[in-house]
Amino acid sequence: MAVTLTEQGLDIDGKAVPVYSGSVHYWRLEREQWPLILDKVQSLGFGMIETYIPWSVHETAPGVFDWGASDPRKDFEAFCQLCEASGLYLMVRPGPLINAELTDFGFPEWVLLDPQIQAHNALGTLHLDAAWGFHPPRPYPVPSYASPAFFKAVGEWFDAVCPIIARHLAPKGCIVAVQSDNETCYMFQDQAYATDYSPASITAYRGFLRERYGTIAHLNAIYTQHFQDFDTIDPPRDCQICTAADVPWHRDWVEYKERYIHQSVVQIAKMLRDRGVLGVPLFHDVAWQYSTPLDIARMESDSALDWVGLNLYRGPHDYTGTIQRMRYLAGTTRLPFVPEFGSGIWSHHPRTPTAAEQEFTTLAALMHGMRAVNFYMLVERERWQGSPITRHGTYRPEYADFYQRLSAFLKHYPLGTFSRQTPVVTLLNYDLGRYAAMASTLHYAHVDLLKLPEELGVVDLELGFRWDVAREADHHRSDNWLGNVFLQFKQRQLDYDISDSHINPDRLRRYPIACIPTVDFMDASDQQRLLDYVAQGGCLIIGPGVPSLDSNLRSCAILSKAIQEPGEVAFGSGKIIWALTGALSTTLAQHVPAPTIRWDAPEVEVVEQVGKTQRLLFIANPKDQKQRVTLTFDTPRHLLPVWSEAATSSRGKHLTLDLAPYTIQVWEASHD
Amino acid sequence: MIDPHWQVIDLDPVTWRHLGPFFEPHRYIAAAQPGEHGLFVLHDAGKLLRVVDTQTNTLPSGIPTQISDPETLAQELYGRGEWQRVHIINRRHLAWVAQQAQATPRRDLTLDAYYHLVYTLMWGNREGYVCVPPHPGQMYGWTYSEIRRYIADLPSPATLALGVYLDAALFIGLVLVCQGGQIRRVTTFEGLNWNVAHPGPTEQTLTALCEALGAQFAPPAAVLLCTESVFSTWLAATDKWACLSEARANATAIWHYADQAT
Numbered sequence: 024m025a026v027t028l029t030e031q032g033l034d035i036d037g038k039a040v041p042v043y044s045g046s047v048h049y050w051r052l053e054r055e056q057w058p059l060i061l062d063k064v065q066s067l068g069f070g071m072i073e074t075y076i077p078w079s080v081h082e083t084a085p086g087v088f089d090w091g092a093s094d095p096r097k098d099f100e101a102f103c104q105l106c107e108a109s110g111l112y113l114m115v116r117p118g119p120l121i122n123a124e125l126t127d128f129g130f131p132e133w134v135l136l137d138p139q140i141q142a143h144n145a146l147g148t149l150h151l152d153a154a155w156g157f158h159p160p161r162p163y164p165v166p167s168y169a170s171p172a173f174f175k176a177v178g179e180w181f182d183a184v185c186p187i188i189a190r191h192l193a194p195k196g197c198i199v200a201v202q203s204d205n206e207t208c209y210m211f212q213d214q215a216y217a218t219d220y221s222p223a224s225i226t227a228y229r230g231f232l233r234e235r236y237g238t239i240a241h242l243n244a245i246y247t248q249h250f251q252d253f254d255t256i257d258p259p260r261d262c263q264i265c266t267a268a269d270v271p272w273h274r275d276w277v278e279y280k281e282r283y284i285h286q287s288v289v290q291i292a293k294m295l296r297d298r299g300v301l302g303v304p305l306f307h308d309v310a311w312q313y314s315t316p317l318d319i320a321r322m323e324s325d326s327a328l329d330w331v332g333l334n335l336y337r338g339p340h341d342y343t344g345t346i347q348r349m350r351y352l353a354g355t356t357r358l359p360f361v362p363e364f365g366s367g368i369w370s371h372h373p374r375t376p377t378a379a380e381q382e383f384t385t386l387a388a389l390m391h392g393m394r395a396v397n398f399y400m401l402v403e404r405e406r407w408q409g410s411p412i413t414r415h416g417t418y419r420p421e422y423a424d425f426y427q428r429l430s431a432f433l434k435h436y437p438l439g440t441f442s443r444q445t446p447v448v449t450l451l452n453y454d455l456g457r458y459a460a461m462a463s464t465l466h467y468a469h470v471d472l473l474k475l476p477e478e479l480g481v482v483d484l485e486l487g488f489r490w491d492v493a494r495e496a497d498h499h500r501s502d503n504w505l506g507n508v509f510l511q512f513k514q515r516q517l518d519y520d521i522s523d524s525h526i527n528p529d530r531l532r533r534y535p536i537a538c539i540p541t542v543d544f545m546d547a548s549d550q551q552r553l554l555d556y557v558a559q560g561g562c563l564i565i566g567p568g569v570p571s572l573d574s575n576l577r578s579c580a581i582l583s584k585a586i587q588e589p590g591e592v593a594f595g596s597g598k599i600i601w602a603l604t605g606a607l608s609t610t611l612a613q614h615v616p617a618p619t620i621r622w623d624a625p626e627v628e629v630v631e632q633v634g635k636t637q638r639l640l641f642i643a644n645p646k647d648q649k650q651r652v653t654l655t656f657d658t659p660r661h662l663l664p665v666w667s668e669a670a671t672s673s674r675g676k677h678l679t680l681d682l683a684p685y686t687i688q689v690w691e692a693s694h695d
Numbered sequence: 696m697i698d699p700h701w702q703v704i705d706l707d708p709v710t711w712r713h714l715g716p717f718f719e720p721h722r723y724i725a726a727a728q729p730g731e732h733g734l735f736v737l738h739d740a741g742k743l744l745r746v747v748d749t750q751t752n753t754l755p756s757g758i759p760t761q762i763s764d765p766e767t768l769a770q771e772l773y774g775r776g777e778w779q780r781v782h783i784i785n786r787r788h789l790a791w792v793a794q795q796a797q798a799t800p801r802r803d804l805t806l807d808a809y810y811h812l813v814y815t816l817m818w819g820n821r822e823g824y825v826c827v828p829p830h831p832g833q834m835y836g837w838t839y840s841e842i843r844r845y846i847a848d849l850p851s852p853a854t855l856a857l858g859v860y861l862d863a864a865l866f867i868g869l870v871l872v873c874q875g876g877q878i879r880r881v882t883t884f885e886g887l888n889w890n891v892a893h894p895g896p897t898e899q900t901l902t903a904l905c906e907a908l909g910a911q912f913a914p915p916a917a918v919l920l921c922t923e924s925v926f927s928t929w930l931a932a933t934d935k936w937a938c939l940s941e942a943r944a945n946a947t948a949i950w951h952y953a954d955q956a957t
Contacts, residue, residue: 126700144797146793148797148798149798149799150797151797151800151801151809153810154793159806160698160700160805161697161802162801164800367708373715375708375715377708405702406704407706408707408708409708409712414704422708467789468796469789469792469793472813473725474725475727476735476747479735
C-alpha cells in the first residue's frame with residue numbers, strides 16, 4: 024500500500040504523517056473562496072483535511088451527476104487538485120450515509136422512497152429518522168442496509184464517485200484515507216427491538232440463523248422449539264424472556280444486529296476496493312457506542328477494514344464520558360482516532376462550546392490516549408457554527424487562537440509519539456452488554472422525547488442466576504464490581520485502558536494485568552481467550568462470579584474449571600484471581616503497581632505520557648471549582664510549563680499548582 | 696413552518712450559545728421538568744409492568760398489579776404529596792403513537808408539523824398517558840398553533856429579528872426570513888451588512904437594523920430589541936405585552952411591529 028496505518032499515524036510513501044485534520048465541506052463554500060480558506064487552514068497548522076462527498080448533492084436525479092457543470096462548488100475533482108497544489112492531504116467520506124446536517128442525511132429522495140429500501144420498526148411500520156432525537160429539517164424514511172436494492176443504488180453512486188477518488192489517491196494524489204460509510208449504527212439500530220424488521224432484514228436474519236446452526240434440528244435443540252425450517256422463525260419484537268430457554272432466541276437477534284452493522288460496513292468497504300480505491304487505508308467511524316450492537320474490536324479485526332474510530336461531541340461537564348471513550352480507543356484500536364471531534368456544533372444543538380471548553384475537551388482526549396483526530400468542522404458552513412474559520416475565510420479569533428496554539432504544541436510534541444503508562448486493561452464484558460440489550464423494552468419511536476427515566480425501559484428477569492446479572496450489566500453504575508474497579512483505580516491514582524472481552528489476543532498480551540466483570544455466563548470462546556492470556560503469563564482478575572455457563576446458558580466449564588472459589592490460582596505462566604466486590608481494594612493493592620506520581624487533590628487527574636526523548640505531564644481539573652494540588656514524584660523532576668499560565672520551571676520532588684475550573688495544564692518533565 | 700431546505704447560515708456562536716437553551720423541542724413534548732421528583736408507573740393495558748421513583752429505590756405501597764382506572768390511581772398517588780408529578784403510562788399507547796406517526800413517509804409534513812402530530816397523538820388520549828398534574832410541555836406560553844398562524848399570516852417575504860443586549864455587548868442577534876408561511880433562512884446579525892455606532896435597545900439601532908433587513912432580505916415584520924433582563928422576563932411572563940410595554944417605558948426595550956402582523 025502506498026499509504027499504511029501505523030501506531031503513530033499514516034506512513035505515506037515512506038513518510039510518517041500524523042493524522043491531525045479538520046473538516047472542510049467544499050460544496051458548501053463559494054468556489055472562489057476555496058484558495059483563501061485552504062490558506063487559512065494551513066496557517067492554523069493543519070496539513071490534512073477531510074470532506075464528505077455527499078451522494079444527494081452530486082446525483083441530482085437518478086443517474087444524473089453534477090460534478091461542477093451546473094454548480095461550480097460541486098467540482099470535487101477541482102477541490103482535490105487544489106489540495107494537491109496546496110500540499111494538503113485529504114481524507115474522504117463518500118457515504119452512502121452522510122448526515123452532515125443535510126436534508127435527508129445526504130440520501131437521494133428517490134432512494135428513500137423506494138419501498139424495497141425502507142427499514143421497518145418492530146410494529147411493522149416505517150422507521151423515520153425523526154423517531155429518535157431531533158434531526159431537522161425534515162423527517163425521512165431510514166433505508167434498510169439489509170436491502171439488496173439499497174446496495175444496488177449505492178453501487179451506482181460508487182460507480183460515479185470512485186473513479187474520481189481513484190485518480191487522486193496518494194502518493195500521486197492527495198487522498199490518504201477513505202471512509203467506509205459513516206456512523207452506520209447511528210440511525211437508532213442500537214436499541215435491540217427498535218429496527219430493522221423489514222422483509223429484507225428478516226430474510227437476512229434467517230440467513231444468519233442458518234449459517235450459525237446449519238440445521239433446523241440444531242437450532243431447535245438450542246431453542247427447545249419445534250420449528251419446521253428457518254423460514255418460519257420470526258425475530259423477537261420486544262423482550263419476551265420468561266425462562267432461560269427464551270434467551271438464545273433473543274440473544275441471536277441481538278447478535279444479528281451486530282452482524283448487520285459489521286457486514287454493512289465491510290460490504291461497503293469491498294465495494295470501494297472493487298472500484299479502484301486501493302493503496303490507502305479504509306476506516307469507519309462509530310457515532311458513540313462501544314457495546315452491542317457495535318463490536319469495534321471485531322470490526323477492526325476484519326481484513327476489509329484497516330481502522331475504526333469513535334466520534335466525540337462532549338463538553339467539559341462530561342469529562343468522564345470523554346475519557347472513558349479515549350481509554351476504550353487506546354485499549355482497543357490500532358490508532359486511537361476520533362474521526363469527528365466536535366469543533367463547533369450543529370445549529371440545532373442547545374449549547375455551543377466556547378473556545379475554553381473546546382480546549383479543555385481536546386486536551387482531555389489527548390491526555391487519555393487520542394492519537395489521531397479530525398476536527399469537525401474546521402470551517403463553518405450552513406447548519407454549523409463555532410468553528411475557527413468562517414465560510415468567508417476569516418478567523419473567529421477566540422477559536423482560531425486555540426487551534427494555533429494546539430498546532431504549535433503538537434509540532435513540538437508530535438501527536439501519536441507519546442504513550443501512557445498503563446499496566447492494566449479493564450475489559451467490559453461484551454455478553455453483559457448483550458444481556459442489557461435483551462432485557463430492555465420501550466424501543467418505540469419518540470419515547471426519548473418524553474424524557475422518561477431510563478430504568479423504565481429495563482426488564483427484570485428471573486432466570487435463577489447466582490449473581491446479580493442486571494446490576495453487573497450496567498456499565499454506568501458505581502456500586503457494582505466494575506464500578507468498584509474504576510473507583511479503586513481512581514483512588515490509587517492509576518491510569519488504565521479499557522477494552523472488552525472481544526479484544527484481540529495479541530493486544531491483550533500487552534497488559535500484565537486484565538480485570539473483567541464476570542457472572543454466571545460468558546461466551547465459550549471469550550472464556551478460552553482469557554484463559555489463554557493467563558496461560559501465557561497474564562494476571563486476570565475476575566468477579567464477582569465465575570462463569571459456569573456459555574452464552575446460551577448451557578454448561579461450560581472453562582474458567583470455572585480453572586478456579587473454583589474466590590482467591591488466587593496459578594495457571595500456566597500466569598494467574599487468575601477471583602475477587603469478590605468487597606475484596607477488590609485488597610486484591611488491587613496487592614497486584615497493581617504503585618504509581619510513580621501521587622497528588623493530594625482527589626478530584627484532580629494526572630497522566631504522564633512518555634515519548635522517545637521527552638515526557639509530558641497532563642494535570643486536569645475536571646470540576647467547576649478551583650483546585651489546589653501538590654504532586655509528589657518518586658524521584659526529583661525538572662518541570663517546564665508547556666501548556667500553562669505558569670511562567671517558571673520547577674525542580675524537585677514536589678509541584679504545587681492552582682488549577683482553574685475545567686482546565687488542563689501540560690508540563691514537560693525530565694528526571695533530575 | 697420550517698422549509699425542508701432552509702438555510703441556517705452565518706451563525707454568530709455567541710448568539711447561538713445564548714439562544715440554544717430556549718428552543719429545545721423536548722420542552723414542548725417532555726413529560727417532566729428537568730430534576731423533577733416523579734413517580735412513573737408502566738402498565739400493559741392494565742397489567743402492572745414496572746414502577747420507577749426518580750429519587751429513591753423504595754417503591755411505594757398500594758399500587759395494584761392490575762390497573763383499572765389510571766386517572767383515579769394517579770390522583771390518589773399524587774394526593775399523597777410524595778411526588779411532584781405522577782405518570783401512569785400504558786405501554787400500548789406508546790406503541791400506538793409510534794405506529795401512527797410512522798405509518799407513511801410523511802413527506803408532506805414539515806418537521807414542526809411532524810412533531811406536532813406526535814404531540815397530538817401522545818397527549819390527545821387521556822387514558823394512554825395519565826399525568827398528574829398534566830404534562831408540563833410548554834414554549835413560554837405560546838402555542839404551536841399561534842406561532843404557526845403568525846408565520847403564515849406574515850407578508851411574503853418578511854423578516855423577523857431579535858436583538859438582546861447585555862450591557863453594551865450583543866447577547867443574541869437573530870434574524871428569520873419567512874416566505875409563504877415557512878422559515879426559509881435563519882441567520883444572525885453577523886450575516887447583515889450594517890453598522891451602528893452604539894448598538895443597544897435604541898431608536899438608532901432599531902432604524903439601522905430595519906433598513907439593513909429590508910435592503911438585504913425582506914421588509915421587517917417584527918423586530919424586538921431589548922436587554923437580557925427584559926428578554927428573560929418576557930419569555931416567562933404571562934402578559935407579554937405588559938412586560939414589553941413596561942420595558943419600553945424604561946428604555947430597556949424597543950420594537951418595530953408592522954400593522955399586518957398585529
